[in-house]
Amino acid sequence: MSVLELIIALPLLAALAVGLGAPARAVSLGATIINLILVLYTTVQYWGKTGLAFTYSRPILENPSLSFAVGADGISLILVLLTTLVMLAAIWQIHDRPAIFYISSLLIGGGALGAFLTTDIFFIYAFHELALIPTFLMIALHGRAEPAHRKAVAWKATIYLGAGSLVLLAGLVWLVLEFSGGSKLTFDLEALRSQARLNPLPAAKQAQIFFVLLLGFGSLVSLFPFHSWAAPAYATAPTPVAMLHSGVLKKFGLYGLIRIALPLLPQGVHVEWVQNALLLMLLGNILIMGLVTIHANRLDDTLANSSVMHMGYIFLGIAAGTEIALKGAVILMFAHGISIALLFGLCGRMRNQLGTLEYNKLGGLASHAPAFTVLFAFGAFASIGLPGLTNFAGEVMIFLGNFTEIKAGALTNLQWTVILALWGVVMSAVYMLRAYRSIFHGSPATGLFMIDPAFSQRVPFIILAATLLVTGCCPWLLLNLMKSAL
């Protein structure tokens, strides 16, 4: 039994225990903290290593070859670290809620861990689906809106994500069929990779498959124009679900592109029509969603839309495909996950205490709740990309990764896109600063009163903020993990 299996199993077993009536909060928090320790231990063990480590495989079916195979490299470890941190924060901040909140958080987190740590396409896909179900149910049942409205929102997300998953399944099936060689079908990612190295497909075919995968993974990550489910879903979702889905689960699509699509189809993304399509779509994410976000009037809308917008940068890293840009993309995935979870967590608290999130009804909270303000500032400034916080490192690497070689006098489409995308950073600054100012500064709005949470309630947010600061100042901590992962 590998330690990775334990990491995957722990939250799922905890969810089962809570479902059978164990004390919800104690079991969930206990499992999550043990999990965090295990993940840190694993990361330390991995330090200095390269490639896939801690591999372990249990054959499940011989024909077609299917096995429960686990393994971790730098990228998966970073995402696993992200998952456990966000899980801890999300579960910790649950307050006075029925057990189903704990169960669903554990299931979403456990599903994400499974998706990041298994190396068999079948299980990667399956664990992601496992994590999606509680998301839908929680939005539909405990969302923060009228029943009819939240059901509509949940259905919209279900339809987009369900359709995206099926397109993804079609793409994965295609991959498996193409790369299984003459021998029997296999779902093992490593076997497929070695096959892809030995007999690469022609570029045109790579492009077709890559595009199908891009549509599938893309709609899971709210790639423009398949994004319209995301903002209402996040704005409506209960706080822990919003934190976990936008912070962690959404990264699955990007992870899939980096771990599955790029290594198996290295030329796919560089074929011109695919790249241009991807660039157009991600510009849609950055520019159009940026403008939409600026016009949002409520904090949850701003956060939800900004979460969609920031995916554009990560796609930009994937579109470039260079090593620096991809590492930047991974760092940005980590950074975005932490910062958006922090913001959604704080946003949920505000909604509980104030009952409203509309900017024109808020103001002057800084004087009542200084600690809260500082924590929010960490999230907001990280989201803008302030140097010293992790997001900055990621964004810079992505932008630079696109300029590794500049031919005299001619900028490529990629580079033009980067230049346009830089305007997105300005937009982020505009909406985040506006949100920050209208909530925390100015004259206190009448009838609103909010105090700092008790210290024990602050802990989850402090952990997230500290992570942003530490990895922001020392991005090499993360970079070191990914030495040869790409």
Add this chain to the structure above:
Amino acid sequence: MSVFTIEAGLALLGLALLLLEAFKPDISRSTLGLTAIAGTTLALVLFFFVPHDSASLPGFVQPWHQLDSLALFYKGFALAITILVLWLTLECAPYLTRFTVDGKLAEMFSLPLIVCAGMMWMASARDLVTVFVTLELVTVSFYVLVAFARKSAFSLEAGVKYLILGALSTGVLVYGIAWIYGATGTMSFDGIAKALANPATSKTTALFGAAVLLCGLGFKVAAAPFHMWVPDVYQGAPTPVTAFLSVGSKAAGFVVLTRALNAFMAEGSIIGSEIQALLLVTGSLTVLLGSLPAMFQTSVKRLLAYSSISHAGYLLLALACRESARFDLSSGSVVAFYLATYLPMTVLGFLGLGLMRANGLGEDIKDFAGLAKRNPLLAMLMTISFASLAGLPLTAGFLGKLFVFLGLADHGYWGALICAIIAAAAGFYYYFKTILAMYTTEGTDVPALTFSGPAKAVACALALIILILGVYPKPLQQVLTPSGVGMVAK
């Protein structure tokens, strides 16, 4: 002791139960039911220990029986579903007896035994005559079973509809057999395969016969466009019978279909490619016509009926994909695997419906509202069943669908693949609609719902099987070996 002894023994047990009830009218319902269950369980246990080679069969059945892996698999399958159906009948008995004559249920325990024997014989059939007589034994028994709760207008109407369409399909089937016989001069599957490999055989005649025969079988397995009877009959029939129809009768139809297609599509068959195209079109149509209307159903029993049509479509698509170099699962293997996973999830679904009925609830989606509050365990089990029927990963239902998709993609049948994917997406919609209803919290000021200990045990066992097979399908590995179930006789 041979397999045939077990089959004949089952039929005799069925008759014995009838006699018992006739001569001892005061015998209790549960005695009868438990005897039937015990007998079938004993048969299942014995089935694993008797010799499995054809030489062990008595001489007079040997020419008509084959005991290949396909037959053995379906025989075990028939026994398993019969045990579950008998048990379900016992569980639903208090409700069912309100609609039967004098509150008697004896035939509900004895006829399934005869049906089971018929299905087991059908699985071994080597020629069309055996197929015909065993199929009719099963069908006629089902006429009686469907209309059994005759004091309920629903059951009676379902009986009439099943009767008319069953008889129609019999007529079509015999006409198809006639033409196949006319084209090939034989009724044995091996002989048909041999004759069809001979270029001198008249292609149009053979094709016409095969198409008519497939239409006849299409009725039995509810393939489009012969699926219209399914929703009405499934909705009207008593719930245990519906479960039996949707799993047992369908599996029996598919075993015959597998055998017939192995003959029609054997290597070098002159009509192989046409039959394959026919299957693809029918399969695509069936998945769509099953899934799309299901989205608009308000009755869960009807919804399950439509979903059963759509599952038949996936099975037909699986049959269309013969093995290739890369995808070396024979279509028979995939069908067997799919049916093996289909059994626990469908029975669990109908079990839930039956238990709700027994508690005085209806079968509409609105009756499911707040089920999670009334009985969290039942809600969880039903969720597992529906998630698996929808084909969610990590449940048994996913793997079967995945193999169908793999087969279609491998052969490059993109049109059919797209239809299958659309149907799967629609499936997610209607199953989640029901699941959502169970967990909804509005207006759930209703009493709790109880069910018995044995019911709990069986339901939990079924759910566990669904989950275990979803992540660890190895127990079914034997079904999936290339030399396993349903290989084309080469």
Add this chain to the structure above:
Amino acid sequence: MPPLLFYLFALITLGFGFMVVTGRNPVTCALSLAASFVGLAALFLSLDAYFIAVIQILVYAGAVMVLFLFIIMLLDIKTEEGKKLNMPAIVSGVLLAVLLTLQIAAVVGSTELAKKTSQDTPLALAEAATKIGKAAALPTITNDLKSGTLPDAKLIGFTLFDQYGFHLQVIGLLLLVGTIGVVVLSKRERSAP
């Protein structure tokens, strides 16, 4: 069979069949069906299937038709006079029937086998006496064959009991199930309402 007789009996079969489909009075329909089956039995005779022809008359025209008539009389089912016809169903039924007939005619036209007459494939009775395997052990069959008569019933009986013993058992079971079904479905409740 002379062509004239064939056409006569085919006309009887199809003509009365048509009356079944179109007749308004159920009694007429049932009697037409009986007549149609008599015509069909004559066609069976012309195909040297004497035994089948006889049971066609005994079982179908006799037993089954009586059952139908009995039920019609018992339930006192009136004619459909005055009820409106279901036009879409009629149109689709007729259309389907015409298409199917044309299809069958086309298939028949394309088959070499269908062009054979009974003179092309004569029965070789005397020759068969030596070739019929196990049945040759029965002197009644071989004697009949040698004397040039077709021992139709004997041969069918031999086939049924020699080869299809298992199927006969199954059919027996089926008839029993049918009997049980009839009892279950039509017996009156003990406590009459």
Add this chain to the structure above:
Amino acid sequence: MITLGHYLVVSGMLFSLGLAGVIARRNIIIVYMCLEMMLSAANLALVGFSRFHLANGLPDYTAQSLVFFTITVAAAEVAVGLAIIVALFRSKQSVDVESVTKLQG
């Protein structure tokens, strides 16, 4: 001369007639009669083929055995079917297809 084709066409026409009746008629008993017609048509085709697929110079008796089974099965089906129809008539006082409409569809 009368060929096998003649018999097959007659059988096909009888089969189609029966099918048309099943679709178009509303009286369940007559629908059931039409079903019997279809079965008989199939029997005619079987007997026709058996006469022309000679086995050892005799008609092929395996096919005629099937006809024997079909007729038996048809008789059993008629019995069960009429019992169901009688039960339906008792509860509804009608044998019209249209009266079977409690189930949606």
